[in-house]
Amino acid sequence: MKFTRRDALKGLGGIPLMGAVWWAGAANTVAEKKERSAILEQLNIQPSLPSAVPGIGGNPIRIGIIGFGIRGEQLCRALGFATNEWKEEMRLAAEEDPKHTALADFEAQDKLNVQLAGICDIFDYQANKALNSFNTPDNKMERFRTFQEMNRSGKVDAVVIATPDHWHAPMAIDALENNIHVYLEKPMTHTVEETYRLREAARNSKAVFQLGHQHRQTLSFQTAKDIIQKGTIGHVSLIQTNTNRNDDNGAWMYDIHPDASPQTIDWDMFLGSAPKVPFNKNHFFRWRKWWSYGSGLSGDLLSHDYDRLNCVLNMGIPDSVMASGGIYTHRDGRNVPDVLQVNMEYPNFNTGSSQPKGKEKGMTFVYSATLGNGFNRPTILMGHDGTLELGNQLTIWPDGGSTRYTDMIEAKKMNPGVPIYQYNPGASTPDGVASATSQYFADKGLMWTYINGARVDSTFLHMREWLSSARNGGKVSCGIQEGFEEAISSHMAGLSYKLGRRIEWDSEQEQLKPIEGIDFDEALLASM
Amino acid sequence: MVAIRNEKCLVNSMVLLRLFIGWHFLYEGIIKLYNPDWTSYGYLASAQGPFRPFFIWMTNDSMIGMADWGNKIALVFVGLTLLLGIFEKWGAIVGALLLALYYLAHPSFPWVDQLNVEGSYWFVNKNLIELVACVVIYQMPTSRYFGLQRIFSKKEVMTHTK
Numbered sequence: 001m002k003f004t005r006r007d008a009l010k011g012l013g014g015i016p017l018m019g020a021v022w023w024a025g026a027a028n029t030v031a032e033k034k035e036r037s038a039i040l041e042q043l044n045i046q047p048s049l050p051s052a053v054p055g056i057g058g059n060p061i062r063i064g065i066i067g068f069g070i071r072g073e074q075l076c077r078a079l080g081f082a083t084n085e086w087k088e089e090m091r092l093a094a095e096e097d098p099k100h101t102a103l104a105d106f107e108a109q110d111k112l113n114v115q116l117a118g119i120c121d122i123f124d125y126q127a128n129k130a131l132n133s134f135n136t137p138d139n140k141m142e143r144f145r146t147f148q149e150m151n152r153s154g155k156v157d158a159v160v161i162a163t164p165d166h167w168h169a170p171m172a173i174d175a176l177e178n179n180i181h182v183y184l185e186k187p188m189t190h191t192v193e194e195t196y197r198l199r200e201a202a203r204n205s206k207a208v209f210q211l212g213h214q215h216r217q218t219l220s221f222q223t224a225k226d227i228i229q230k231g232t233i234g235h236v237s238l239i240q241t242n243t244n245r246n247d248d249n250g251a252w253m254y255d256i257h258p259d260a261s262p263q264t265i266d267w268d269m270f271l272g273s274a275p276k277v278p279f280n281k282n283h284f285f286r287w288r289k290w291w292s293y294g295s296g297l298s299g300d301l302l303s304h305d306y307d308r309l310n311c312v313l314n315m316g317i318p319d320s321v322m323a324s325g326g327i328y329t330h331r332d333g334r335n336v337p338d339v340l341q342v343n344m345e346y347p348n349f350n351t352g353s354s355q356p357k358g359k360e361k362g363m364t365f366v367y368s369a370t371l372g373n374g375f376n377r378p379t380i381l382m383g384h385d386g387t388l389e390l391g392n393q394l395t396i397w398p399d400g401g402s403t404r405y406t407d408m409i410e411a412k413k414m415n416p417g418v419p420i421y422q423y424n425p426g427a428s429t430p431d432g433v434a435s436a437t438s439q440y441f442a443d444k445g446l447m448w449t450y451i452n453g454a455r456v457d458s459t460f461l462h463m464r465e466w467l468s469s470a471r472n473g474g475k476v477s478c479g480i481q482e483g484f485e486e487a488i489s490s491h492m493a494g495l496s497y498k499l500g501r502r503i504e505w506d507s508e509q510e511q512l513k514p515i516e517g518i519d520f521d522e523a524l525l526a527s528m
Numbered sequence: 529m530v531a532i533r534n535e536k537c538l539v540n541s542m543v544l545l546r547l548f549i550g551w552h553f554l555y556e557g558i559i560k561l562y563n564p565d566w567t568s569y570g571y572l573a574s575a576q577g578p579f580r581p582f583f584i585w586m587t588n589d590s591m592i593g594m595a596d597w598g599n600k601i602a603l604v605f606v607g608l609t610l611l612l613g614i615f616e617k618w619g620a621i622v623g624a625l626l627l628a629l630y631y632l633a634h635p636s637f638p639w640v641d642q643l644n645v646e647g648s649y650w651f652v653n654k655n656l657i658e659l660v661a662c663v664v665i666y667q668m669p670t671s672r673y674f675g676l677q678r679i680f681s682k683k684e685v686m687t688h689t690k
């Protein structure tokens with residue numbers, strides 16, 4: 001047999017085909033990668049790394065808990081203390097679903113040098129629950145009947161306040177006046193007047209004040225700050241933030257505990273400055289539904305969204321606010337709205353511009369909320385050059401009409417429908433998120449952040465920063481100035497809704513522009 | 529069993545089928561090989577159907593690297609064997625196994641959610657068809673007619689006759 005030309009052709013014919021396919025695949029992939037890295041290089045966005053905080057040396061910081069309800073328990077876990085009941089519940093949950101890592105995450109959390117020394121909750125069941133789990137030979141804990149007593153006992157260096165909103169300012173002011181460090185839950189205050197008094201108290205106190213907007217620790221927000229500062233999306237003229245929930249829990253219809261009675265609850269201490277009404281379990285557990293104790297969407301949820309953007313843009317208090325809405329989805333006797341639209345105007349705000357000087361200035365911040373639909377509307381920042389979706393992940397799309405990216409778009413190197421940047425630090429971490437409401441918070445970056453791919457409770461980072469600053473000095477992320485801006489902006493929204501009028505801010509005088517015949521705080525508290 | 533009217537035509541068609549499948553596998557493999565960001569994580573994590581737990585298990589930290597590399601190497605292997613025409617039976621077996629995994633991760637069962645699919649399928653989808661094509665290639669090897677095997681087997685014959 002002879003080796004013919006035909007043999008060579010048919011024997012080796014596959015080789016050029018292989019070469020062609022290999023070359024095409026490699027060339028396409030490499031070219032695409034080059035283009036992407038050219039874009040990324042031009043954007044030059046620096047993903048933020050967690051800031052290092054000095055450790056808490058010396059004796060443990062003695063902490064008093066004021067208000068040990070839903071949030072109080074979460075804050076204690078962030079401090080390293082979980083109730084036996086919770087641990088058991090999470091153990092069972094993990095047994096059922098191995099992806100349920102709440103207990104493992106809790107146990108993996110770094111230990112803070114703290115002692116839970118005091119508990120003050122006016123509901124016996126909650127106070128005893130804390131004592132049963134936390135009062136151990138390693139951690140002596142004492143119950144105090146009132147916060148005033150605890151603040152003056154000399155047994156606590158710091159307090160964590162997680163009571164209903166109408167108690168926030170009085171409790172924080174009392175602690176600060178006694179030079180006790182304060183971690184205060186949002187919203188910072190319940191009326192306009194007490195916002196100024198609390199600011200005064202914080203300024204005059206030796207103690208450190210931190211407001212509980214834990215998302216300030218979320219790395220994606222810090223990265224977003226870099227994105228805006230570099231002019232990546234140009235002048236932002238509109239921001240849209242939203243609340244979309246469609247379940248009773250999301251509408252603050254929390255469970256009523258069977259042990260609740262006038263014997264187990266100090267009702268007068270619950271009421272505080274609120275109008276005197278007879279004992280009412282509905283009010284006690286579902287206080288967010290009435291202006292006397294809470295502030296509905298504007299204080300409970302707008303405050304989060306406002307501060308999420310204030311930490312990225314530092315835009316401060318709006319020049320004016322208009323709001324409207326109503327009680328449309330939960331007509332159950334509540335007096336706070338369950339559908340609310342808020343427009344905040346910033347006519348002089350500018351995030352930088354790619355166009356002729358003076359052409360662009362001013363921005364509207366929109367908060368749009370309903371408790372009757374759960375469709376996920378993300379937070380978006382709309383700039384002349386691009387759109388940024390803000391959450392635990394970040395996505396940037398170039399805009400078809402962008403000035404900055406005209407060349408790239410014409411050269412087809414960018415396409416308005418395709419993101420030019422995506423930040424997803426937890427991409428390889430599967431989440432086992434339980435309920436719709438917790439997914440809502442997680443998407444907003446309110447539950448955890450990712451450090452080197454591992455999930456870390458942002459509340460833990462926020463409290464650690466506060467404690468470190470209390471012991472070592474140094475700035476906190478959400479101090480009294482940030483809190484002042486959050487409180488005034490939320491109150492402006494609440495007032496505009498209630499009065500049906502535009503509420504204006506006088507930044508020179510640092511006060512709301514008066515409206516004749518109207519007492520703002522009276523309006524804010526009125527049960528309309 | 530079957531009467532083949534034009535054997536030559538059949539062999540040529542088989543060669544074409546083999547080359548195209550090899551082409552498809554090689555291109556898929558090369559694209560993934562040259563993209564360091566590629567991972568099978570999403571495909572596995574979103575798996576549906578009765579074998580979902582197995583595919584989810586593959587996404588855990590200790591497995592995912594192996595899954596990614598195994599997939600890339602297997603794709604390129606199948607591509608090279610079928611295109612070059614050497615060890616094509618092995619290529620056909622590995623190809624069929626890979627396709628079976630792809631099919632089982634996202635089976636076209638009517639009671640299973642169809643994620644990210646173009647086209648409409650009822651039990652049979654393109655993965656399954658390509659799988660059967662691999663089986664046919666296994667049954668009717670053509671590398672002695674078109675492929676490196678032709679050269680090797682010739683040599684063998686030549687050395688034998690010497």
Ligand SMILES: NC(=O)c1ccc[n+]([C@@H]2O[C@H](COP(=O)([O-])OP(=O)(O)OC[C@H]3O[C@@H](n4cnc5c(N)ncnc54)[C@H](O)[C@@H]3O)[C@@H](O)[C@H]2O)c1
Binds near residue numbers: 070214
């Ligand atoms: N940062 C966040 O993500 C976040 C999340 C949830 C709640 N919060 C905030 O936390 C606060 C508490 O909310 P919650 O859901 O835990 O409410 P809750 O009703 O579950 O808990 C409040 C607790 O405070 C106690 N209390 C009431 N008056 C008191 C008083 N005078 N002295 C001592 N204890 C008193 C109650 O007995 C109750 O146990 C709210 O201001 C809320 O806005 C913040």
